[in-house]
Amino acid sequence: MIRQPDPATPPAAGGTQSLERAIALLRAVAAAEPDGARLADLMAAVGLSKATAHRLLMALAREALVDQDMRSKRYHLGSGLVPLGELAQWRRGIDPPSPATSQPPETGSGLPVAGSPFPEPQPPAPAARPSAFLRPEYRGISIPLAHLLCDRHVRAADGARAALLHESVAGQTTELSFARLARDSARFATxxxxxxxxxxxxxxxxxxxxxxxxxxxxAIWRLGGVYMPLFTTYTTAAVAYRLADSEARAIVTNGFLRRKVPRDNTRPVVTVEGDEAFGPDAVPFWSSLHDAAPLAEVARYRECDAFALIYTSESEPTPLGVSLPVKALSGIEQYMRIGLDLRDDDIYWNMADPGWAYGAYYGLVGPLLLGRTTIFCDGPYDVRQGYRMLTKFGVTNLTAAPSQIRAWHGADPGVSHQFALRILSVVGEPLPADLIAWANRTVRVPLLDQYGQRETGIFIVNRYDPDGADSPDAVQPPSGSLGRPMPGFRVVVLDPDGREAPVGGQGEIAIDVDHSPLFWFESYANSPDRTARRFRHGRRYYLTGDRAFLDEDGNIHYRGRASDAIQMQQGE
Structure with a gap:
């Protein structure tokens, strides 16, 4: 039975009213199962006009909370409700989903294993807190990536929303809408x-x-290709290594940066027109784009297919290639929504360069996935420019590199600043307590550390509270800790023999792969030996190379880097 609104109760205002109507529609769909509900039935049950009911149903469908049978035109409960239901079951101890069964590693895997023939058996491990973001659209063998990251935001009548606000060094702002991004990328794909x-x-x-x-x-994702960013400060030798190691098919650059491309390069080069020398063999970016017909088809990926390839920094003796698979979108969305608490009305600025993992994952892919506006600011980081950007755009949700926070501290004029900031996050390395305290006084919001690597994305956060921020029993992670694992990850501390350390015992931070459904890393693109070192106790555990201890409340406390730890650098 669908409960009708009490006519004596005044209607809720704005977004609250829309939310209540959407929930009522969802309940009406549930009541009509298994036959499904017709639009007319839903309109009558909830008391909505056809236009309003259709608009709300489309919003629910975009989140996979309802599905429409295209032949019968009836509405059914969507697959997106499955992980939400599992999460609710897990919280209440009702028929929780069974964790994956841990199996000993297969022989002949090429990975060193502590002990012989298998590691010492581990006691049964608890499952990780379920993630609500294991969405079906990120799984399977036919995933239209360009649609997920762009086209659906246009088709949802939201194409006018800015995909990008670009600030030049001179302070001029240009806007790229999702509709324009869709059109131009389809032409450049051709x-x-x-x-x-x-x-x-x-x-x-x-x-x-x-x-x-x-x-x-x-454009690359429309073709089913792999986007490989090259950081703009790379040397010519660093660029040459990555081009050769990746066997890149083509290069897209501009006239100024083209000088970093090796002289003996035989790949096609597309160059953005500008003031620099263009070169006789270059393909002009904008002229060719405008002359091309838009590519009609959108390529499909499998969930394990790579869609980005990120290399480690120049400081590595042999830079490692990390492939980002499509299934990693689950973890990216979760971090954007939970770790960064990104809200619909936020003005979000990720200051990381998209040539680094954090900038690529959460400054490029993440905003596109959620249909949010990202901000790009030209030129090297400058404190005055940073303050101007925060004020000009009214940024409410900011992520910064530790070096940028230190730059603020070094240029501190001794006064606090009036910003619109609601949340400030840093990734890259733990910050000392005095710097965190200074930032809190200066920008007047908490400064929150996050932890992750190129191979994992962010998986430990200080922001997320599993009991809910509004719960009277909520306990925030203690100061100085990295925080708690995100849902979908089980994080442990391993002793040198590969055993899980007890509470308080120090060891190496590791991810229990068997019980971490959001973990996606398989191997480096160019180094089986370094891959083996990540899994030196068998495929059960991924080793981060960082030392820590785990307290009784599940907080991870950082205690230093191991010799081959590779951090998720933000870049500068």
Whole structure:
């Protein structure tokens, strides 16, 4: 039975009213199962006009909370409710989902294993807190990535929303809408296809932060290719190594940065027109784009297919290639929504360069996935420019590198600043308590550490409270800790023999792969030996290379880096 609103109760205002109507529709769909509900039935049950009911049903469908049978036109409960139901069951101890069964590693895997023939048996491990973001659209063998990251935001009548706000060094702002991004990337995909780029091909992108970078990335994903960012401060030798190691099919750059491309390069080069020398063999970016017909089809990926390839920094003796698979979108969305608490009305600025993992994952892919606006600011980081950006755009949700926080501290004028900031997050390394206290006084919001690596994305956060921020029993992680694991990850501390350390015992931070459904890393693209070191106790545990201890409340306390730890650098 659907409960009708009490006519004596005044209607809720604004978004609250829409939310209540959407919930009522969802309940009406549930009441009509298994036959499904017709639109007319739902209109009558909830007392909505056809236009309002259809609009709310489309919003629920975008989140996979309802499905429509295209033949019968009836509405049914959607697959997106499954992980939500599992999460609710887990919280209440009702028929929890069974954790994956731990199996000993297979022989012949090529990975060193402590002990012989298998490691010492581990006691049964509890399952990780379930994640509500294991969405079906990120799984399977036919995933239209460009649709998820762009086209659906246009088709949802939201194409006018800005995908990008680009701030030049001179302080001029340009806007790229989702509709324009869809059109231009479809045309540029045709340009890349004409240069021989096919499904699975890697395309090197050596571009500054700007609209051409977004357009290029979406064009690559329309073709089913692999986006490979190159940090703009790389040396010529660093660029040459990555081009050769990745076997990149083509290069997209501009006139100034093209000098970093090796002289003996034989790959096609697309160059953004500008003041620099263009070169006789370069393909002009904008001219070719406008001359091309838009690519009609959107390529499909499998969940394990790579759609980005991120290399470690120049400081590595042999830079490692980390492939980002499509299934990693679950963890990216979760971090954006929970770790960063990104809300619909936030103005979000990720200051990390998209040439680094954090900037690529959460400054490029994450905002596109959620249909949010991202902000790119040209040029090297400057404190005055940073303050101007925060004020000009009214940024409410900011992520920064530790070096940028230190730069603020070094240029401190001794006064607090009036910003619109609601939340400030840092990733890269733990910050000392005095610097955190200074930042809290200066920007007047908590400064929250996050922890992750290129191979994992962020999986430990200080923001997320599993009991809910509004719960009277909620306990925030203690000061100085890295925080708690995100849902979908089981994080442990291992002793040198690969055994899980007891509470308070120090060891190496590790992810229990068997009980971490959001973990996605399989191997480095170019180093089986370094892959083996990540799994030196068998495929059960991924080792981060960082030392810590676990307290009785589940908080991870950082205690230093091991010799081969690779952090998720933000870049500067």
């Amino acid at each position: 340009v890349l296809a004409g240069l021989g780029v096919r499904r699975g091909d890697r395309v090197a992108v050596l571009l500054p932060k700007g609209p051409e970078l977004l357009i290029t990335a979406l």
